[in-house]
Amino acid sequence: MARLPRLTLPGHPHHVIQRGNNRQAIFASAADYQMMLDLLDENARKFKVAIHAYVLMGNHFHLLATPETADGLPQMMQAVGRRYVRYFNDSQKRTGTLWEGRYKSTLIQTERYLLACMAYIDLNPVRAGLVAQARDYPWSSHAHYVGLRTDKLITPHALVWALGNTPFAREAAYAELVQAGISMGQQQALTDSALRGWALGGPEFVENLQKKTIRRVSKGTAGRPVSMPKIKD
Numbered sequence: 001m002a003r004l005p006r007l008t009l010p011g012h013p014h015h016v017i018q019r020g021n022n023r024q025a026i027f028a029s030a031a032d033y034q035m036m037l038d039l040l041d042e043n044a045r046k047f048k049v050a051i052h053a054y055v056l057m058g059n060h061f062h063l064l065a066t067p068e069t070a071d072g073l074p075q076m077m078q079a080v081g082r083r084y085v086r087y088f089n090d091s092q093k094r095t096g097t098l099w100e101g102r103y104k105s106t107l108i109q110t111e112r113y114l115l116a117c118m119a120y121i122d123l124n125p126v127r128a129g130l131v132a133q134a135r136d137y138p139w140s141s142h143a144h145y146v147g148l149r150t151d152k153l154i155t156p157h158a159l160v161w162a163l164g165n166t167p168f169a170r171e172a173a174y175a176e177l178v179q180a181g182i183s184m185g186q187q188q189a190l191t192d193s194a195l196r197g198w199a200l201g202g203p204e205f206v207e208n209l210q211k212k213t214i215r216r217v218s219k220g221t222a223g224r225p226v227s228m229p230k231i232k233d
Contacts, residue, residue: 005215007197008073012107012209013052013157015117015194016063016077019100023059026088026098033139035087036061039080041153047076050155053118055125055140062121064114066157077103106193107209107217109201113190114159118145119178120190134178142178147171 008014020026027033033056040063044051048068055062067073085098108117118141125137134142144151145160147167163177164170182190193200199209199217209217 004197006074006102007106007199007213007215007217008067008070009107009209009212010067010069010072013064013066013110013114013117014073014105015108015190015200016065016073016103016105017060017194018077018081018103019060021097021100023100024098025058026060026084027056027058028088028092032088032091036080036084037139037153039083040076043076043079044153047072047079049073049076050157051141051153052114052155052157052160053121053141053145054153055121055137055142057124057128057139062124064117064121073105104195104197106197107199107201108190108193109199109205110157110159112202112205113186113200114157115177116182116186117190118160119180119182120187122178123181135175145171146175146178 027036036056037054040051040054043049044065049072050066050068051063052066053062053064065073065076067076081099081103088098089095108114122134122140122142125131125140126134131137134140135146135148141151141154143149144154145156160170160174163173189200192198196219198219199206201209206218
């Protein structure tokens with residue numbers, strides 16, 4: 001079966017996952033992590049992609065990003081991927097592929113899943129046992145949102161601004177949100193949707209999304225149907 005093209009639409013938040021080949025390490029030093037952040041910052045600006053959240057793990061990374069154009073996200077990821085592989089191979093005196101194929105991504109329903117996806121991203125190092133709290137991990141956007149540092153890569157989404165009327169209120173509300181965590185169901189849905197490429201949201205969101213693209217947006221939809229079948233949340 002031919003693989004579907006990626007589901008990418010401008011103006012919608014996308015959850016992106018890029019893994020190392022055979023789960024191998026993609027970062028060997030602090031300089032490598034910083035190089036990835038610099039490349040993301042440069043190319044997010046170039047291709048007009050707003051990055052709302054990120055985490056760089058030892059053998060993969062996650063992004064939550066909204067592109068302004070249909071081609072912005074794939075162009076950014078291609079540019080970052082190619083340049084980082086050249087840098088990493090040169091620095092490690094290695095050759096060959098670094099990534100586990102093409103990156104995985106999908107759209108998520110903003111109101112239902114954006115803040116949950118941010119918490120999911122922030123909590124990756126905690127789930128992996130690398131740190132006790134999200135605020136202790138240096139290679140994620142969490143510190144920006146709780147007021148520990150300013151991260152030039154980050155463009156906060158409007159839902160984050162709505163968390164409070166002052167920076168302190170927003171930071172406290174966001175820290176509490178992440179501390180509360182997300183359910184196993186949300187965690188599984190966020191992982192599976194990105195890896196499989198199906199849109200994540202309620203039936204009405206999926207139905208409206210399907211009208212914007214000929215690419216199937218969920219496992220139960222195809223093309224531009226006249227009436228959409230109902231799907232479970």
